[in-house]
Amino acid sequence: MKGKWMPRFQRTYLMLLVLLSCVGCDQLSKTIAKSSLEKSPPISYLGETIRLQYAENSGAFLSLGSGFSKRTRTVLFTVLSGVLLVALVGYILYNQDIGRGHTFALSLILGGGVSNLLDRVFNDGKVIDFLNMGIGNLRTGIFNLADVVIMTGMALVVLLNLRLRRRRAAVEDFSDAGSETEFEDEA
Known part of the structure; x- marks a missing residue:
């Protein structure tokens, strides 16, 4: 991840x-979800495409490991x-080779992870989930904003790395023999 210093x-x-x-928005959304959804039936929007439904998850993403x-x-x-x-x-703090894009993406992963960790510490090992999407019987599991932020950060890391790999390949194809080129992964 050689980037702009x-x-x-x-x-x-x-x-x-x-x-x-990330932590502020996620914790606020979970507080609102707990107070308004915990003892009520699911609320649907856009013809059941988006469903707000309170759940406490003792597992990882989409309840993976909840049976442990x-x-x-x-x-x-x-x-x-x-x-x-x-x-x-x-x-993030000590790797001088990562640039703004990777710092941002990794910080999204950090923010979502910290927010879910706070839930586990203060909610008896459980994370509050409340979002569900789908069409008909084809639905996601119930998740929260922290999960969205983590997945967004991971997608950004993949995209940034693909872009960096393409740039390196292009420079190798067109560079003069013996010249060194620095690669910047962000502007």
């Missing part, structure tokens, strides 16, 4: 801005997630 304070600022925005023992879930989804999120903070 960003001073650490800029990476820190961008990371904190994205992190706090509580101890295993705690180790995997709270302790291990926390360690990985701390490692991600370190990667």
